[in-house]
Amino acid sequence: MEHKIYSYGRSINAFAARLLPHEAERLRGLQGVVSVFPSTVRKVVTARSWDFVGLPLSAERNITVESDLIVGLLDTGIDMDNPIFNDKGFGPPPAKWKGSCDKGDNFTGCNNKVIGARYYSNGAAPPYEVVTPADFEGHGTHTASTAAGLAMAGASFYGLGKGTVRGGVPSARIAMYKTCWTLSCTDIDMLAAFDDAIADGVDIMSISIASNTVQTYYTDVLAIGAFHAMRKGILTVCAGGNEGPSYGVVKNNAPWIFTVAASTLDRNFVTEVTLGDGRKFPGSTVINSFSLGRKNYPLTDALRAANKSTPSGSTISNCDAAALDANMVKGKIIQCDFFDPGSAELAISAIKGVGIIFSESSEEVKDHNSPTPIPTTVVTSKQAMIINHYINTTKNPTAVIEKTKIVKQSAPFVGSFSSRGPNPNSNTILKPDIAAPGVNILAGYTRLLSPSGFYSDKRIVNYNFMSGTSMACPHVAGASAYVKSMHPHWSPAAIKSALMTTTTDVVENGLYGGPFAYGAGQMSPSTAVNPGLIYDLGEPDYISFLCNEGLSGSLLGMIVGTGPVKCPNYSKPNYNMNYPSMQYSGQANSTNPTINVVFTRTVTNVGHAKSVYKATVKRVDKGLSVRVVPKTLKFNEVGEKKSYKVLVKTNGTSSVPYWSGLLEWNDSKHRVRSQIVIIDESSPL
Known part of the structure; x- marks a missing residue:
């Protein structure tokens, strides 16, 4: 086909082509074609942050495993001249690495730290751009250094924020997939990059990109790519978007995606x-x-x-x-x-x-x-x-x-710009999933653009401050890689659960939000490596979820990528998918003033063999009653599973159109937390 742009054949069975509307319609009707949908344009969503979340450089690490981990990023490229990516002391890339390094202007090539760098320009690069893996925006360099950059002492922005700048996993390798040009990114390029990254052998995907509109699961290339990554044991972490503080605008909402909100550090600038x-x-x-x-x-x-x-x-x-x-x-x-x-x-x-x-x-x-x-x-x-x-x-x-100075502030609270829930795709899944530092983050920066972004500004820096869920996303990607380094065989859902159930509290700052702003709470990576209990999920659970969302046959096949998929005869309701948080949406009115729901969950013991967990319900909103059955879970061995129910009932009205509470399982050594949210559909947000 002469109009073909990409052929996605290694992990995702699809192709991209330039077609006229009538040609696309004709193709859509052919036997064996699961779906045809247009490519959309997306946008990237723009230190002591690791110390602030409790992961100091001195934290216990499994360096041997960490150095074999590969963090892949879809972003604006990378500046290899930044010292935060030097490879001194690194051995050759891991044996599993199958990727490559493209050549280009202003790009010195890969090394044993940044082991891969590709660019994708069929969809987004305008004619005046230099087609190269080099970063002319600063965004990709910033996110890559936040996730896995080296520890650089004495870093600052003209004396501001002076300290050690580093990534969450400084010993891990980086693979950059440049899909964004002048802060725009197209679906066809991103899907090609996803296909390559999965085949290349990455372990964690960090994607600080959000769509301009809410998309269905079967037309969202990030959801489709992340599903195929999940099948290969790769966790995909995505930015939730920068459209807050309004309700219902969070993006990247598939349950197999780890969706991140942006929170503050305990400092501000005056x-x-x-x-x-x-x-x-x-x-x-x-x-x-x-x-x-x-x-x-x-x-x-x-x-x-x-x-x-x-x-x-x-x-x-x-x-x-x-x-x-x-x-x-x-x-x-x-x-x-x-x-x-x-x-x-x-x-x-x-x-x-x-x-x-x-x-x-x-x-x-x-x-x-x-x-x-x-x-x-x-x-x-x-x-x-x-x-x-x-x-x-x-x-x-x-x-x-x-000159700007730093002042202390109460923290963390969610940034005003950070996109809030509820999840516009599924009313049974709480999104965003978690909050992480994303406001005024100091990290590596490209030397190919001034820190202000103005070409009249001739300054060149190695480090710069940036804000956005883009900056929060690589924090969670780095934290996920850190957990994986301690538990190499855990599933993506297990890693996600460990981080979601070990969070710390977020400060309410008067803006819209509650759990719709911060999800499970502020991440705490050092606690997540020993979560005690996890909520695990796999591909059959997600297929069941999609079936309950109304997808079947060819629509479901668009995500799974195996042609039409038959849904099971019975699957439990989506609010009972084994997700670490719990959300339900119902209607309360004068004739039926209550909403009743029973959540069921199954936890796996990954802590001590002999352990007893007791349930406590905290911070329950007025008008909400929560009862846990049983209240005690006794485990005799590691890997043992136990199920429980949470009986929730509303009575009266909430001060906002939802009620929330917090369930905590505690064995005196671990605190396993789950947010509970009930939405009243009769009082729209």
Whole structure:
């Protein structure tokens, strides 16, 4: 077929081709064709973080096994010149490795640390891009170093966050599959990369990519690829998306995918602006690495600095380049009404302005920050009014923008941008699954782009701060690899269960969410290596799940990849799939004010041979009753399985359209936690 782009034949039986609509329709009707669906465009979703989650560099490690683990990433490429990927002390790649290393500009080749680097440009790379595994965005270098980068002491971003930057499994190998170009990624490229990664021998997949829309399981290439990876014993970890804090927007929701929310560290950034009269305002949103060197600079605002012949359509208050008079800006700090760095920072830098004070449109203080190319800060709208009054009532107004400093904060809480549940695909599976550090994360960065992303910014750094569920995802991928290094034969579901049931609490910060923001809670990798009990799942369980979701025959075959699949005559309801969390959706109304459900679960003892676990239910919302039967589980040997039931009943109304509680099994040595969530369908979120 001359229009064929890819042939996926090693793990996934499919091909990609350029077809006209009528050709696709004709192909869809041919015998033996399971499905035809269009390729969509997706986007990537953008230190002491490992110490913060309790996995210090000194943690117990199985170095021999860890060095044979391969973390595969679908991302924007990798910068091999970053020292965090040097291979000093590494032996040759593991014998199981079957991958390769593509050549390209600005790419020095692979080594014994980064053992593979491929690029896929049939779907996404525009003509002006350099087709190479090299990272021109910084995203892939950042995620790869977070998952498995070397430990680099003394790292910082111009003195901010100084410490040791490293990955969760510093001894593991990295395989980069470049599927994203200028922060866009297409389905056909990602499926090709997935097919290769599975065949290449990776152990953990880290994918910091989310679709723009909710997709069905049978048209979602990440869900399809992850299913085939699961069959080969590979756990796929995915970002949940950056569309929060609204409800119901979380992505990558298949139960065989490990879906990650972004949480904060116990530090935040403040960029103060000090007026000439001594008043200080603690700005946020940006990371200003610049020190102005002297105390006072002339201060003006956009209206005073406006060009008298401003073209029609120029936005003065946003500091639009065409709206400003260079003579009125040179050597001054300028106040702009709205946070619009894309045009203002470049414009003011070009006409020799000293710095910018932006204003947010609300009083909300942002919980994530980005580097700027010139001295910049962002204040609330109320603070901006005070500053503007000072400018217009003072003969010679002055100000100084201080270098950003770090302040302590209560943590962890889920970032405002992190996508929340409930799961838009399945109302019986709680998503996201878990929270991990994803706000203001310092990690490796490409030397092919400035830290601010502006080409006028000529700085080059090895480390940079980035925020997003993209940054949280490789934390969980690294943690999963760490657990796998201690338990090489555990299934993907067992590793996922170990991390989900050993979480710590998340701080509520007043935004939408609860369990829909953080899932099981904040990951705790060092605890997860000894979880006590696990909830295991395999391919038959997931097929049963899909059958209950209404998929059968060819639709089910689209995911499984073996042609039409026959569903079993009976399968337990999906809320009773052996998932580590429990969720049910029902309707309560005036004639039937209660929702009743019985969850059944089976746990496997992976702790001590002789152990007794007792059940406790905690943090139960008003109007929810939870009873566990039996309340005690006695084990006599490792590998023994025990089942239990959780009887849940609502009575009354919740303060939000759902109720939640926490089940904990405890044997005095292990705490095995499961979130319980009941959704009231009659009160939509």
